Amino acid sequence: LWTPAKIIEDQVARVRDQVGDRHVLLGLSGGVDSSVVAALLHRAIGDQLTCVFVDNGLLRKNEGQQVMETFAKHMGVKVIRVDAEPLFLDKLEGQADPEAKRKIIGNTFIEVFDEEASKIEGVDFLAQGTIYPDVIESAASKTGKAHVIKSHHNVGGLPETMKLKLVEPLRELFKDEVRKLGVELGLPYDMVYRHPFPGPGLGVRILGEVKKEYADILREADAIFIEELHNADWYHKTSQAFAVFLPVKSVGVVGDGRRYEWVIALRAVETIDFMTARWAHLPYELLETVSNRIINEISGVSRVTYDVSSKPPATIEWE
């Protein structure tokens, strides 16, 4: 009989058996899969697990803090947080092409992760949140994948330099099963039932060149949108929802003056498989609240639009 408790018990035993008294390293992204692996491995091997959490400066508002609170503070998991924002922003300077940005973000992640890993002594295993669909899909696919480490280290094997054996306790599980394990392991419901977030993060939600100013504005706008979706009980009726930063200036009238300021687009979709998607028919009142709050609370934004494009042809992300 399949129950989350039984799977956890089996996997805990398997991991202990595989790892013995050796040390395991995990790239923790805050996404569902790596979070569940962290909780599971912590239960299995406690202090023999070290997690590395890379803050690339392209995370959502308070995301880094939430990861540290959940894992380090509440659960007592060993987590090393690397503040790599300056490095990522520096590498992204002047880069406007979406695929080039994805590559830079992915490669920089690997670089930072490998450097952190090399500082930790006696590590023999690398844990990953590979789930069953990752195993059957090609490593190149990008359906809702939470972290670049997967596409790089996953399934295809590790880079030559990293002579680590893999621990992949979710390899036989589907997403909904992984979520149930997460709840059973005591992870916060909101973390386990969160919308997917792309590995390159806000890097592909800031169109064109990424700048700190843009990322800061986008973080605020996105947080307002998500908060209001929760307030209106719409968050879980959408599959993915987020704000996008458009680097164009549009006019707004404030007092007697005309101001030329940035535009924020809102995207919310309903989908089963993320291959096709329908834009979510959010209530006008909700859109109005979000728009008013974004324009009033964030300086530098004068206009908010709602994306009413279906996939295909429009992808869910704007880049």
Ligand code: XMP
């Ligand atoms: P699109 O935009 O292709 O998105 O309709 C489908 C799903 O994939 C996510 N996505 C990504 N995930 N790295 C990721 O890890 C990426 O480069 C990437 N691009 C898109 C997107 O958020 C959606 O869930």
